[in-house]
Amino acid sequence: MNASEFRRRGKEMVDYIADYLEGIERRQVYPDVEPGYLRPLIPDTAPQEPETFEDIIRDVEKIIMPGVTHWHSPYFFAYFPTASSYPAMLADMLSGAIGCIGFTWASSPACTELETVMMDWLGKMLELPEAFLAGRSGEGGGVIQGSASEATLMALLAARTKVIQRLQETSPELTQAAIMEKLVAYSSDQAHSSVERAALIGAVKIKSIPSDGNFAMRASALQEALEQDKAAGLIPFFVVATLGTTSCCSFDNLLEVGPICNKEHLWLHIDAAYAGSAFICPEFRHLLNGVEFADSFNFNPHKWLLVNFDCSAMWVKKRADLTGAFKLDPVYLKHSHQDSGLITDYRHWQIPLGRRFRSLKMWFVFRMYGVKRLQAYIRKHVQLSREFESLLLQDPRFEICAEVTLGLVCFRLKGPNQLSITLLQKINSAKKIHLVPCHLRSKFVLRFAICSRVVESAHVREAWEHLQELADLVLSEAKE
Amino acid sequence: MNASEFRRRGKEMVDYIADYLEGIERRQVYPDVEPGYLRPLIPDTAPQEPETFEDIIRDVEKIIMPGVTHWHSPYFFAYFPTASSYPAMLADMLSGAIGCIGFTWASSPACTELETVMMDWLGKMLELPEAFLAGRSGEGGGVIQGSASEATLMALLAARTKVIQRLQETSPELTQAAIMEKLVAYSSDQAHSSVERAALIGAVKIKSIPSDGNFAMRASALQEALEQDKAAGLIPFFVVATLGTTSCCSFDNLLEVGPICNKEHLWLHIDAAYAGSAFICPEFRHLLNGVEFADSFNFNPHKWLLVNFDCSAMWVKKRADLTGAFKLDPVYLKHSHQDSGLITDYRHWQIPLGRRFRSLKMWFVFRMYGVKRLQAYIRKHVQLSREFESLLLQDPRFEICAEVTLGLVCFRLKGPNQLSITLLQKINSAKKIHLVPCHLRSKFVLRFAICSRVVESAHVREAWEHLQELADLVLSEAKE
Numbered sequence: 016m017n018a019s020e021f022r023r024r025g026k027e028m029v030d031y032i033a034d035y036l037e038g039i040e041r042r043q044v045y046p047d048v049e050p051g052y053l054r055p056l057i058p059d060t061a062p063q064e065p066e067t068f069e070d071i072i073r074d075v076e077k078i079i080m081p082g083v084t085h086w087h088s089p090y091f092f093a094y095f096p097t098a099s100s101y102p103a104m105l106a107d108m109l110s111g112a113i114g115c116i117g118f119t120w121a122s123s124p125a126c127t128e129l130e131t132v133m134m135d136w137l138g139k140m141l142e143l144p145e146a147f148l149a150g151r152s153g154e155g156g157g158v159i160q161g162s163a164s165e166a167t168l169m170a171l172l173a174a175r176t177k178v179i180q181r182l183q184e185t186s187p188e189l190t191q192a193a194i195m196e197k198l199v200a201y202s203s204d205q206a207h208s209s210v211e212r213a214a215l216i217g218a219v220k221i222k223s224i225p226s227d228g229n230f231a232m233r234a235s236a237l238q239e240a241l242e243q244d245k246a247a248g249l250i251p252f253f254v255v256a257t258l259g260t261t262s263c264c265s266f267d268n269l270l271e272v273g274p275i276c277n278k279e280h281l282w283l284h285i286d287a288a289y290a291g292s293a294f295i296c297p298e299f300r301h302l303l304n305g306v307e308f309a310d311s312f313n314f315n316p317h318k319w320l321l322v323n324f325d326c327s328a329m330w331v332k333k334r335a336d337l338t339g340a341f342k343l344d345p346v347y348l349k350h351s352h353q354d355s356g357l358i359t360d361y362r363h364w365q366i367p368l369g370r371r372f373r374s375l376k377m378w379f380v381f382r383m384y385g386v387k388r389l390q391a392y393i394r395k396h397v398q399l400s401r402e403f404e405s406l407l408l409q410d411p412r413f414e415i416c417a418e419v420t421l422g423l424v425c426f427r428l429k430g431p432n433q434l435s436i437t438l439l440q441k442i443n444s445a446k447k448i449h450l451v452p453c454h455l456r457s458k459f460v461l462r463f464a465i466c467s468r469v470v471e472s473a474h475v476r477e478a479w480e481h482l483q484e485l486a487d488l489v490l491s492e493a494k495e
Numbered sequence: 496m497n498a499s500e501f502r503r504r505g506k507e508m509v510d511y512i513a514d515y516l517e518g519i520e521r522r523q524v525y526p527d528v529e530p531g532y533l534r535p536l537i538p539d540t541a542p543q544e545p546e547t548f549e550d551i552i553r554d555v556e557k558i559i560m561p562g563v564t565h566w567h568s569p570y571f572f573a574y575f576p577t578a579s580s581y582p583a584m585l586a587d588m589l590s591g592a593i594g595c596i597g598f599t600w601a602s603s604p605a606c607t608e609l610e611t612v613m614m615d616w617l618g619k620m621l622e623l624p625e626a627f628l629a630g631r632s633g634e635g636g637g638v639i640q641g642s643a644s645e646a647t648l649m650a651l652l653a654a655r656t657k658v659i660q661r662l663q664e665t666s667p668e669l670t671q672a673a674i675m676e677k678l679v680a681y682s683s684d685q686a687h688s689s690v691e692r693a694a695l696i697g698a699v700k701i702k703s704i705p706s707d708g709n710f711a712m713r714a715s716a717l718q719e720a721l722e723q724d725k726a727a728g729l730i731p732f733f734v735v736a737t738l739g740t741t742s743c744c745s746f747d748n749l750l751e752v753g754p755i756c757n758k759e760h761l762w763l764h765i766d767a768a769y770a771g772s773a774f775i776c777p778e779f780r781h782l783l784n785g786v787e788f789a790d791s792f793n794f795n796p797h798k799w800l801l802v803n804f805d806c807s808a809m810w811v812k813k814r815a816d817l818t819g820a821f822k823l824d825p826v827y828l829k830h831s832h833q834d835s836g837l838i839t840d841y842r843h844w845q846i847p848l849g850r851r852f853r854s855l856k857m858w859f860v861f862r863m864y865g866v867k868r869l870q871a872y873i874r875k876h877v878q879l880s881r882e883f884e885s886l887l888l889q890d891p892r893f894e895i896c897a898e899v900t901l902g903l904v905c906f907r908l909k910g911p912n913q914l915s916i917t918l919l920q921k922i923n924s925a926k927k928i929h930l931v932p933c934h935l936r937s938k939f940v941l942r943f944a945i946c947s948r949v950v951e952s953a954h955v956r957e958a959w960e961h962l963q964e965l966a967d968l969v970l971s972e973a974k975e
Contacts, residue, residue, distance in 0.1 A: 037498045062865050132537060136540055344837075
């Protein structure tokens with residue numbers, strides 16, 4: 016395919032995409048296929064000779080689309096949102112065409128420098144403390160990671176290196192293994208599974224702090240665990256506080272937890288993967304109060320800020336902590352500006368070496384929306400979840416299981432779990448809407464997350480009516 | 496921006512991209528900018544109100560392009576190639592539009608299933624042993640990672656878990672820490688820095704095996720290190736063999752190293768990040784002989800197989816080893832097919848949780864090129880490097896520093912390193928071509944890598960004439 020055919024096919028693809036997204040409401044949100052559906056539909060081996068674009072695009076409708084879960088359908092209320100916007104898609108096209116691999120400053124200066132400045136822009140939108148910004152001479156700064164999991168892992172690894180160095184300074188006889196054996200990380204029992212995973216990868220213990228009645232980590236429970244572990248000769252070193260947990264969007268109490276971490280010299284990492292986007296609205300910014308106690312902070316613009324996946328924004332107060340975690344400098348990656356202190360080699364900030372020009376997506380989205388429209392977008396989603404909450408409150412058969420702060424409503428049928436389990440089965444068989452469950456303590460709970468860029472009040476009400484009908488069925492069957 | 500504006504702007508972007516790539520030869524391959532160039536060119540904060548697409552696209556030319564290293568210029572001979580093709584770009588546009596996050600089978604069945612089948616297609620193109628394929632009932636299979644670094648890390652973590660479990664089975668009193676303190680990983684002194692990094696992350700020792708005169712890891716050196724370490728009470732557990740090293744594209748001797756790993760119960764991971772693409776050609780397939788001894792194998796179609804970044808292909812013989820490294824199953828990610836044994840949840844195969852629909856790129860590229868044209872593409876690059884080699888051989892001032900097997904030529908000016916260092920400085924000041932250096936033992940060496948999809952013999956000859964002129968200058972200055 017040469018440039019002239021790309022001009023033609025690219026424009027056809029643009030129309031295909033616009034058609035897909037304009038018509039997404041008419042597609043069944045969750046597919047009918049069974050495991051193994053795809054293999055029989057395509058050949059066993061790659062073709063020897065070229066096939067035509069027409070063949071392929073026909074197969075997209077025939078083979079791919081029937082197996083797609085349509086995350087951008089207005090009937091998709093599962094997980095958390097994943098971002099989708101036209102400006103981000105345009106930027107991603109450009110990023111693919113430039114196709115630079117921005118592992119060092121020299122490998123593509125624009126890729127590195129736009130990222131640093133965009134992370135400052137976004138940090139300012141969130142009113143992050145100055146210490147997290149790179150500015151012209153700051154010690155902190157931001158980096159785009161692929162996912163919140165990677166951000167947590169990077170923070171844990173940086174904290175691990177830092178505590179080992181600190182302890183070895185005062186006790187040079189301690190081996191790395193002797194220290195690591197005693198290291199303990201902490202997060203709430205509501206934290207995302209990627210936190211436990213980071214600890215497994217980093218080969219350190221992790222303890223789950225019991226959350227309070229609002230599913231929040233509080234000072235007392237953390238302090239108790241710390242005292243217990245220190246008394247047992249262990250070495251606490253890392254705490255992950257979550258703002259907007261995956262199960263129910265609860266918020267750990269930063270203003271309580273933060274000062275403890277600072278006093279005890281524990282690295283505090285904040286995971287606000289979903290909720291972080293909301294902090295660009297002044298009325299939600301208070302949820303981030305206490306960020307000043309943190310060493311690192313992360314959230315996913317690729318969830319709720321209209322920047323298509325992947326774009327996970329991470330800031331640190333001291334970039335040297337991150338790069339110090341495992342800086343290695345082979346000759347083929349050295350370049351003349353490297354030691355100038357002016358430049359950033361992002362490969363030291365992340366797990367992979369290679370990286371796309373992802374900041375273009377932020378630049379396009381922030382400029383084509385402007386901060387005010389981004390705020391309006393967040394507010395609309397919060398408004399819709401409040402609308403769903405108020406509908407629920409009018410039906411005494413249901414209960415709301417956690418405070419509705421942003422775009423997620425956790426609810427269930429009152430009574431035994433089996434009622435809600437059956438309700439979910441009926442939802443998943445009907446495939447009119449899509450949502451996923453969670454456990455809150457012993458309760459089986461349904462999560463209704465406002466996700467789509469194009470979801471409106473009408474869709475929420477339609478979903479509610481559907482849920483009510485299915486609940487009628489569940490409850491009448493249960494009576495029989 | 497609504498769908499109708501996207502139709503217009505998307506088509507403009509398609510033309511912008513086609514113009515960029517058609518005209519890339521006329522752009523200076525390496526930028527003139529100095530560190531910090533970008534910040535003064537753009538505002539300090541994001542705009543409150545929306546800006547127009549025209550404003551932004553104008554700024555792309557004014558602010559971004561002057562700072563871009565043009566990786567797809569035919570004058571770019573640095574690092575290794577990074578893939579760029581129109582079919583991959585079309586697929587990536589579609590992937591962005593579908594915008595599903597394929598962490599489980601249920602989160603988008605097509606995303607998972609196409610990946611499994613595409614990895615089988617590619618495995619067959621490489622004639623991988625059956626054990627690495629998923630097929631309908633295999634224990635192995637492939638996964639798309641973001642980068643070779645992540646593949647190495649995943650392999651190391653799987654191997655670490657496996658050896659700990661094995662040792663604890665026979666000696667339940669051994670703690671994880673007690674075992675980890677003794678674990679040793681091995682790679683050649685020519686291995687990529689990401690291997691050392693994986694060991695740092697995994698908190699295990701890593702030893703560098705001295706390579707032979709052809710920069711290859713051989714049995715004797717590995718065996719010697721193993722014996723030494725075992726005698727010292729350490730526990731060897733993991734070996735990375737490299738096919739096509741970053742510095743000089745040398746090949747570790749798999750047929751020697753493989754049997755040792757099998758005999759000693761060491762996990763053997765093969766990193767063929769660059770060279771792997773060549774194995775689709777029968778005449779280069781012998782370089783992969785010995786892969787049957789490996790537990791995991793990885794290469795980057797996003798380097799040399801026309802599938803745009805990111806697409807790093809990794810296969811394992813036992814998928815349970817990978818998923819066993821840290822399988823965690825929170826309720827919100829459970830789904831009804833999970834325990835059927837028929838389905839794959841790729842989140843257990845990788846570091847991040849989220850993942851794009853990347854197999855679309857493989858599908859489009861394999862079908863729109865066909866295997867024969869992909870082979871022809873590889874052959875053309877190898878032919879061009881041989882042409883450059885033959886030019887070098889005619890000029891007695893230069894020496895070739897490593898065998899030219901694929902698309903990389905390592906060379907230098909005979910005599911003291913300073914001559915080649917000065918030559919590189921002149922290349923980088925002239926900015927007519929772009930390349931990077933490496934060290935081979937004590938020698939400072941220039942790497943000439945055939946990279947661009949559109950590079951032709953004429954560009955190679957032009958680069959060579961340029962190099963000769965600069966060499967004249969260097970040598971005459973040195974005489975003065």
